Amino acid sequence: xxxxxxxxxxxxxxxxxSAVIKCTYSDSASNYFPWYKQELGKRPxxxxxxxxxxxxxxxxxxxxxxxxxxxxxxxxITETQPxxxxxxxxxxxxxxxxxxxxxxxSLTVIP
Amino acid sequence: EPEVTxxxxxxxxxxxxxxxxxxxPISNHLYFYWYRQILGQKVEFLVSFYNNxxxxxxxxxxxxxxxERPDGSNFTLKIRSTKLxxxxxxxxxSSEVGQGTGELFFxxxxxxxxx
Numbered sequence: 120x121x122x123x124x125x126x127x128x129x130x131x132x133x134x135x136x137s138a139v140i141k142c143t144y145s146d147s148a149s150n151y152f153p154w155y156k157q158e159l160g161k162r163p164x165x166x167x168x169x170x171x172x173x174x175x176x177x178x179x180x181x182x183x184x185x186x187x188x189x190x191x192x193x194x195x196i197t198e199t200q201p202x203x204x205x206x207x208x209x210x211x212x213x214x215x216x217x218x219x220x221x222x223x224x225s226l227t228v229i230p
Numbered sequence: 231e232p233e234v235t236x237x238x239x240x241x242x243x244x245x246x247x248x249x250x251x252x253x254x255p256i257s258n259h260l261y262f263y264w265y266r267q268i269l270g271q272k273v274e275f276l277v278s279f280y281n282n283x284x285x286x287x288x289x290x291x292x293x294x295x296x297x298e299r300p301d302g303s304n305f306t307l308k309i310r311s312t313k314l315x316x317x318x319x320x321x322x323x324s325s326e327v328g329q330g331t332g333e334l335f336f337x338x339x340x341x342x343x344x345x
Contacts, residue, residue: 153333155273162321162336163273208273217263217286218334220273 125221253322
């Protein structure tokens, strides 16, 4: 099955700085990699995803990079704002029909 | 915007009791899922459902769990005899295409507390 590791588990940054969260996966057949943001007591919500046919995708202040050879992908948030504070989860699918989620990164943006 | 809805939002039950959690997936979605999140931990896959049958389940999804799509809109998770360790947030999710290729849409979750 898929093994997804996520680092760091907690991250504090000053408002305006960048934040980077990294995930590695084990199943080389995985071809879709989403990032979810979960605010306290809320449902996970997709913020960005990337497919294996591209190496980078950007949406305003959020970007995701993928290195298929090394089997890792990263979330980059630039110009962080206090409302970016949340838990972020990466996920990767196995060859079957299920996503494996990372252990989460609790991001705190300090005003 | 269509969304996945879940009921109840919070259920408190005694150990050994049966619990049914209900979900209404997004209407044109074909794939349905249940996930569990113990407080402060990661989201864990329980089961996926497609074409009126289970397509995959994790080792967490033992004989105490079952899923059903009793009509054209509802998707339920039943826990037959709850244990203390079943206390968690249970998320239903649906997707238009098979998991692993497209976005999962999560419901707001049902918090289960087993006493």
